Amino acid sequence: MNHKLHGIIKAVIDMGVPAATIVLSLLIVLAGLVIPAFCKNTYQNFFAGTDHELNVYRINGKMPGATILIIGGIQGDEPGGFLSADLYADMRLEKGNLIVVPRANFYSILLNRRLVNEDMNRKFTETSELNFETQVVTILKDLIAESDCLLNLHDGSGFYSETWESEQRNPLRFGQSIIADCEEYHDPKSGTVIKLGEMARNIAEVINKSIDNPEIFFSFNNHRTNEQTTLHAEQRKSATYYALFTCGIPAFGIETSKALPIETRINHHKLAVNAFMKIFDITPEVPGMTVEKPIVKYIVARVNDQAPIVIGDGETLNIVPGDTVKITHVEGNYERGYTVDIEEHGSINDVNKPFSITKPTRVIVRKDNNICGNISIFLKGTNKSIHTITKSPRVVYFKCRINRKEYHFPNGAHVDILKGDQIELVDVYTIPESCPGVVVNLKGYVPPGPVNTGEDRGWIVDTEKDLWKRYSLYNKGRIYQVVVLKDDKHVIGRLFFDMNEPSFHYIVFQLNDGIKRCFLPDDTISIQQDESIKLIDVKTNVPYNFNVSTSLTGSDFSVPFGIGSEIDGKNIQQKGNSCDIVISRGSLKMGRLSLNVTSEGLACSDQNIRQ
Numbered sequence: 001m002n003h004k005l006h007g008i009i010k011a012v013i014d015m016g017v018p019a020a021t022i023v024l025s026l027l028i029v030l031a032g033l034v035i036p037a038f039c040k041n042t043y044q045n046f047f048a049g050t051d052h053e054l055n056v057y058r059i060n061g062k063m064p065g066a067t068i069l070i071i072g073g074i075q076g077d078e079p080g081g082f083l084s085a086d087l088y089a090d091m092r093l094e095k096g097n098l099i100v101v102p103r104a105n106f107y108s109i110l111l112n113r114r115l116v117n118e119d120m121n122r123k124f125t126e127t128s129e130l131n132f133e134t135q136v137v138t139i140l141k142d143l144i145a146e147s148d149c150l151l152n153l154h155d156g157s158g159f160y161s162e163t164w165e166s167e168q169r170n171p172l173r174f175g176q177s178i179i180a181d182c183e184e185y186h187d188p189k190s191g192t193v194i195k196l197g198e199m200a201r202n203i204a205e206v207i208n209k210s211i212d213n214p215e216i217f218f219s220f221n222n223h224r225t226n227e228q229t230t231l232h233a234e235q236r237k238s239a240t241y242y243a244l245f246t247c248g249i250p251a252f253g254i255e256t257s258k259a260l261p262i263e264t265r266i267n268h269h270k271l272a273v274n275a276f277m278k279i280f281d282i283t284p285e286v287p288g289m290t291v292e293k294p295i296v297k298y299i300v301a302r303v304n305d306q307a308p309i310v311i312g313d314g315e316t317l318n319i320v321p322g323d324t325v326k327i328t329h330v331e332g333n334y335e336r337g338y339t340v341d342i343e344e345h346g347s348i349n350d351v352n353k354p355f356s357i358t359k360p361t362r363v364i365v366r367k368d369n370n371i372c373g374n375i376s377i378f379l380k381g382t383n384k385s386i387h388t389i390t391k392s393p394r395v396v397y398f399k400c401r402i403n404r405k406e407y408h409f410p411n412g413a414h415v416d417i418l419k420g421d422q423i424e425l426v427d428v429y430t431i432p433e434s435c436p437g438v439v440v441n442l443k444g445y446v447p448p449g450p451v452n453t454g455e456d457r458g459w460i461v462d463t464e465k466d467l468w469k470r471y472s473l474y475n476k477g478r479i480y481q482v483v484v485l486k487d488d489k490h491v492i493g494r495l496f497f498d499m500n501e502p503s504f505h506y507i508v509f510q511l512n513d514g515i516k517r518c519f520l521p522d523d524t525i526s527i528q529q530d531e532s533i534k535l536i537d538v539k540t541n542v543p544y545n546f547n548v549s550t551s552l553t554g555s556d557f558s559v560p561f562g563i564g565s566e567i568d569g570k571n572i573q574q575k576g577n578s579c580d581i582v583i584s585r586g587s588l589k590m591g592r593l594s595l596n597v598t599s600e601g602l603a604c605s606d607q608n609i610r611q
Contacts, residue, residue, distance in 0.1 A: 056100070066097070069098075070273060072104065124238060155175075179253035180250075294370060299365065317376070321358050342361060393486055398413075398493070415498065462586075464586050479496055506519060535561060
């Protein structure tokens with residue numbers, strides 16, 4: 001018998017308390033002792049009613065143990081991370097604890113962007129800028145302080161490799177790796193040694209046993225973040241760095257490759273999380289994996305705070321001008337992640353917000369950042385006691401070509417493009433399929449010809465020179481919208497192109513048919529007169545380097561310098577001992593490096609060189 005309980009019973013008996021009272025006291029004590037051992041899962045909602053709502057799930061085991069914090073969606077364009085974390089929010093544990101934050105950056109997830117104001121995973125140092133990212137990170141810091149280990153789930157680019165193999169598989173890629181900030185960390189406060197590299201390699205070995213293809217095996221990716229020569233100094237502002245160097249707990253970034261199907265990414269994240277749970281002796285009921293296409297069964301709304309009404313996906317709610325509409329619930333095939341956006345009212349998340357509707361509008365339903373349903377709101381009649389529902393035409397998806405590659409985007413999607421991309425609106429698909437009188441208009445584009453009808457399907461648009469900035473949203477040249485009109489008056493669909501700047505990351509040269517090296521923007525490359533260099537690769541953020549060119553440029557010359565081109569020191573000397581290597585996209589200059597002939601041989605003024 002528990003010694004504390006035995007002592008209490010003996011004390012009560014010695015006091016002469018009647019037997020019934022002893023039994024009652026015993027039950028009370030037992031309740032106080034047993035209940036904490038069967039702690040229920042708890043849920044916290046921060047910043048409710050905002051676009052950056054934060055949900056935190058605490059999974060408490062029946063038996064005490066270590067606590068792992070799982071963060072997903074800290075960067076909103078990495079669905080493998082937040083969909084994987086979501087699987088652990090409802091599970092039960094026999095032993096140990098989990099703190100699960102499936103969607104740390106909900107606003108960026110809704111927009112399908114890496115960031116909104118600032119990169120949330122670069123906000124874990126002191127910052128003077130106060131925004132919603134700062135508010136969320138403050139909560140995340142408190143959760144890290146409660147934990148024994150942090151797992152930050154990401155989708156990364158390409159495939160990490162310790163040595164250069166190709167443009168998609170090299171030391172500067174992140175995919176299929178377990179990232180830590182150092183090999184070992186000696187905590188000055190506790191004196192303990194955290195063997196991050198050993199843990200990561202063991203986890204990778206466990207994961208790889210369940211992967212058939214060796215090309216997508218996991219490996220340890222040591223960022224050496226605190227070293228002066230690190231290539232990842234920006235990670236000193238990250239969650240894992242804060243967890244390790246401030247809170248003294250092991251912290252890892254789990255990076256699956258964006259090149260893999262979403263189902264594979266989720267499965268690999270599960271393998272990693274489950275392996276870490278085993279290391280920390282956390283006994284789970286392993287969650288199932290459901291990767292279904294999100295659907296909307298119906299929407300529940302109140303008009304003028306009357307009895308709730310149910311509206312099916314694609315249907316139209318008819319009300320009287322000035323009626324107040326509040327969407328209270330979305331019923332679908334998922335428990336979490338649904339939001340509604342009443343166009344031209346409120347914000348991107350309008351659940352449980354009442355709005356007076358004075359003109360026709362539409363309610364967009366999203367699961368995370370994917371549009372999965374909508375209803376229309378029309379105004380008609382004068383009888384406020386009758387609200388009718390009718391069906392109306394709508395766009396289901398857009399067929400587009402970007403740089404000659406074909407894509408299909410759901411209605412209302414935000415599509416990230418780079419300045420200089422070539423886009424073509426091929427067609428739209430509607431419900432019902434036969435929908436005459438439809439015009440597809442890219443705002444800010446005027447096709448050639450004397451008459452502009454507003455119909456822009458079939459034209460190839462050069463986003464560097466064919467778009468008018470003043471017709472972009474907010475007149476900033478950042479977001480251009482495609483509006484689909486029915487009969488020149490009813491908006492039945494929208495698509496958004498979010499314009500980003502093309503950027504140059506690094507360039508790879510080979511010296512005298514031997515060693516290959518990476519050089520970063522603004523580096524100075526030096527070779528001797530009898531040496532030569534060959535261009536092996538140029539890394540940019542432009543997919544397939546579409547329309548990206550490299551040239552050798554001097555005071556009085558500029559010549560193309562493509563992949564496989566080779567130049568020696570004598571040629572450069574003849575042009576004046578130095579020139580620039582310029583990376584461009586169309587007329588946009590993306591980056592440059594200096595190329596000099598010296599007596600010291602191949603060198604770089606910056607220390608960030610990979611061999």
